[in-house]
Amino acid sequence: MADLPDLRLHVTLAPVADLWARLSRGPQAVARRAALQALEALSGIVDERVVPQLLADRLTDRLQEAGGEALVREPMGWLLGRGLVQRQACADPRCDDGIRLDTGSDCPRCEDVVQVRRAWRSRITAEADERMPGADSAARRDVIEAGLRRRALIEAEDAAIRRAKAEAEQGRRQAACAAAEARVQTEHKFAAVAEALLQAEPCADCGAQRSGGLCEACGYRRETPCLAAEAGLITAAWSAALGDADDVQAVAAAVQAALPDYRQKALAMPARTPEAEAEARRAYATEQGRRQYRRDPDGPLAAAAARQAAEQARERTAHHLLATRLEQLRELERGRIAAATPRPRSERTD
Numbered sequence: 001m002a003d004l005p006d007l008r009l010h011v012t013l014a015p016v017a018d019l020w021a022r023l024s025r026g027p028q029a030v031a032r033r034a035a036l037q038a039l040e041a042l043s044g045i046v047d048e049r050v051v052p053q054l055l056a057d058r059l060t061d062r063l064q065e066a067g068g069e070a071l072v073r074e075p076m077g078w079l080l081g082r083g084l085v086q087r088q089a090c091a092d093p094r095c096d097d098g099i100r101l102d103t104g105s106d107c108p109r110c111e112d113v114v115q116v117r118r119a120w121r122s123r124i125t126a127e128a129d130e131r132m133p134g135a136d137s138a139a140r141r142d143v144i145e146a147g148l149r150r151r152a153l154i155e156a157e158d159a160a161i162r163r164a165k166a167e168a169e170q171g172r173r174q175a176a177c178a179a180a181e182a183r184v185q186t187e188h189k190f191a192a193v194a195e196a197l198l199q200a201e202p203c204a205d206c207g208a209q210r211s212g213g214l215c216e217a218c219g220y221r222r223e224t225p226c227l228a229a230e231a232g233l234i235t236a237a238w239s240a241a242l243g244d245a246d247d248v249q250a251v252a253a254a255v256q257a258a259l260p261d262y263r264q265k266a267l268a269m270p271a272r273t274p275e276a277e278a279e280a281r282r283a284y285a286t287e288q289g290r291r292q293y294r295r296d297p298d299g300p301l302a303a304a305a306a307r308q309a310a311e312q313a314r315e316r317t318a319h320h321l322l323a324t325r326l327e328q329l330r331e332l333e334r335g336r337i338a339a340a341t342p343r344p345r346s347e348r349t350d
């Protein structure tokens with residue numbers, strides 16, 4: 001019960017603390033919802049403040065009928081099907097077992113039912129007297145009692161039908177509730193598993209372990225063909241470095257020659273990143289706020305200077321971003337080449 005943060009539920013479920021303890025977490029959640037629903041239903045009938053105690057009293061009464069908590073074999077079924085359920089004995093929604101929920105007195109409508117029964121009794125008696133005038137009292141009593149039994153049977157059938165309808169409705173609502181709960185839990189479980197599986201996936205491009213299918217470096221490389229081209233050049237340079245020195249010279253020269261063009265294209269992307277945008281905006285504002293433009297911060301002079309400062313800041317940031325990304329790529333290539341290069345026999349430990 002300690003896991004019930006709602007004070008109302010604390011009060012309500014106190015009489016069934018033992019039953020509650022026999023429920024596992026999932027059923028507890030369903031039962032909690034059913035209790036909240038019952039509280040909700042009562043809130044529409046009686047003063048909000050007495051609702052939890054009223055529901056607790058109902059649970060106590062129903063437990064007494066069952067012979068105590070120990071004799072309840074299915075705590076969940078009992079709570080949802082009996083303990084928490086209002087037993088409307090007549091058509092009045094405030095009626096629970098012939099007692100009015102709002103006043104605690106006998107239900108007038110149920111008393112009407114008694115009146116109706118009395119009326120039926122006199123009618124059946126009158127009919128018997130009419131059908132068999134002068135019959136002896138024993139025969140008369142037999143006929144009347146047979147008539148009353150027929151009438152009672154009809155009423156019982158009507159009540160059973162009403163009750164079955166109400167129970168079916170309640171069951172439908174609870175089943176829907178439980179199904180929704182189960183669906184949510186299953187979805188969460190699936191999402192967690194899918195997430196874990198995805199996280200465990202190696203990078204499709206470089207094979208880096210646990211990269212969620214595509215590592216950051218490769219993701220960036222896919223986005224920017226220019227960077228990919230540059231990365232190719234760097235790969236060539238690093239591959240060559242493993243061979244002879246002349247080869248290194250030749251490849252390095254080719255890379256050096258080709259780099260400015262690639263770099264130009266490669267910078268276009270980082271220049272549009274949020275980081276570059278933010279830097280540009282900040283530089284613009286700073287320039288605009290300088291003393292010399294105090295008189296006319298939105299004038300053409302201030303605007304031109306601010307624009308220039310913003311462009312310079314954007315370019316600076318783009319260079320910085322590109323340099324960072326390239327360094328990441330180089331690291332990656334180093335790792336890949338190192339992994340692909342067989343170690344000399346002397347260094348092997350296996």
Ligand SMILES: [Zn+2]
Nearest residue numbers: 090095107110
């Ligand atoms: Zn009633």
Ligand SMILES: [Zn+2]
Nearest residue numbers: 203206215218
């Ligand atoms: Zn990768």
